[in-house]
Amino acid sequence: xxxxxxHMALAIFTTICCCLPLGIVAIVKANTVDSLYxxxxxxxxxxxxxxxxxxxxxxxxxxxIIWVIYILFFGGLAAIGGLASFAx
Numbered sequence: 001x002x003x004x005x006x007h008m009a010l011a012i013f014t015t016i017c018c019c020l021p022l023g024i025v026a027i028v029k030a031n032t033v034d035s036l037y038x039x040x041x042x043x044x045x046x047x048x049x050x051x052x053x054x055x056x057x058x059x060x061x062x063x064x065i066i067w068v069i070y071i072l073f074f075g076g077l078a079a080i081g082g083l084a085s086f087a088x
Contacts, residue, residue, distance in 0.1 A: 004045055007049060010026070010056040011026035011027045011029070013056070014026055022055050022056075023055075026052045026055035026056040026059065033045050033049045036048055
């Protein structure tokens, strides 16, 4: 049986660039994949790999949502400020 991808690079990317708490969860899950595979617990290794990928994607998605809200909020404030200075 082939060793599943542990998605460690994705987990590290999530931790550094997106969402620290969920990225740490993803790193912990990714870190267990290799040890489970070596212990011949193939099903558990696949589940850990899927969990690492899931938490990485959730962290990236939540980070993107927060950035969109941030840009819309402050972009809206800038537009209102620009309109207020234009009217006077």
